[in-house]
Amino acid sequence: MKKNAAGKGLVPAAIPDLTIGLDVGDRISKLCAIDGSGEVVERSAVNTTRDAWTKRFGGMKCAQIVLEVGTHSPWMSRLLSELGHQVIVANARKVGLISQSDFKTDKIDAAILARLGRVDPKLLSPITHRGRESQIHLVTIRACDTMARGRPRLIACVRSTIKSMGYRLPKGWPARDCGSAFECDVAESDSDDSAESKSCLANGLAPTVFDCSSSLQSS
Numbered sequence: 001m002k003k004n005a006a007g008k009g010l011v012p013a014a015i016p017d018l019t020i021g022l023d024v025g026d027r028i029s030k031l032c033a034i035d036g037s038g039e040v041v042e043r044s045a046v047n048t049t050r051d052a053w054t055k056r057f058g059g060m061k062c063a064q065i066v067l068e069v070g071t072h073s074p075w076m077s078r079l080l081s082e083l084g085h086q087v088i089v090a091n092a093r094k095v096g097l098i099s100q101s102d103f104k105t106d107k108i109d110a111a112i113l114a115r116l117g118r119v120d121p122k123l124l125s126p127i128t129h130r131g132r133e134s135q136i137h138l139v140t141i142r143a144c145d146t147m148a149r150g151r152p153r154l155i156a157c158v159r160s161t162i163k164s165m166g167y168r169l170p171k172g173w174p175a176r177d178c179g180s181a182f183e184c185d186v187a188e189s190d191s192d193d194s195a196e197s198k199s200c201l202a203n204g205l206a207p208t209v210f211d212c213s214s215s216l217q218s219s
Contacts, residue, residue, distance in 0.1 A: 016064040016086075021114030024048060024072050032110035033063075034118055040111070048072060050079065058083050066117035066124065068092040068109075074129045088117050090124035 015036050023030040025048060033042040046056045057065070057080060065080050066088045067073055073089050080087045090113060116123045130138065162169050 016118060018061070018063040019114050019118040020063050020065045021110040021112065021117065022065065022067040022076075023110040023113070024067055024070055024076065026071075030110045032114045034111075034114045038115070038118065043110075050075070053079055054083070057085065062086065064088065064117055066090055066113040066121075068113065069127055074135055077129055078132060088121050088124060088126050089129060090117075091127050 017036045018041075019034050021032045021034075027048055028045050029048050031042065031044045031046060032040060035041050046052050053076065062084050064086045067076060067090065069089050069091055077087045077089050092109075113124070129135070159169055
């Protein structure tokens with residue numbers, strides 16, 4: 001509801017001609033479309049892929065589309081906006097009709113999202129996602145954090161594996177020049193099998209640890 005021009009009363013807010021609620025799944029997303037009068041005009045499903053969404057929503061007239069925040073919602077909201085739709089990303093945890101419902105199914109959730117979005121989007125506690133560039137920066141930070149946490153275990157794994165073969169990595173490893181020195185030692189090995197195993201470790205695991213270290217330093 002909102003005040004009229006004269007400020008003497010309340011008039012209904014504009015109701016969208018078409019509101020679509022989407023319950024997003026990792027592979028399949030359920031869709032419920034409601035017209036301006038509140039009648040369900042479509043219930044269907046769409047694959048959770050860019051191509052499928054572009055084909056499904058790219059050729060239709062502008063609609064108000066509501067979906068829950070989640071793993072896929074950043075790229076979905078950007079894509080739907082680019083296709084000309086008005087997008088609302090709902091914070092489902094703050095929507096009691098969804099988070100506290102005893103009859104929770106994909107079809108019901110999609111219908112609830114559509115009806116709440118049609119009546120008053122504020123009931124959905126909508127959020128705004130970061131832009132694509134900001135999301136890339138965040139993903140990079142998280143990836144570096146994961147590498148930092150896993151790096152000590154990877155180094156310990158390589159060292160223990162080499163020791164089990166009767167060899168030792170040079171002091172100060174991981175470093176690319178250590179890998180080169182290690183390969184020279186491999187070439188002088190008397191055992192072809194041992195040389196092959198050591199070469200695999202030097203050319204595979206060692207550079208991996210080095211690259212992790214370089215990525216962390218550059219970040």
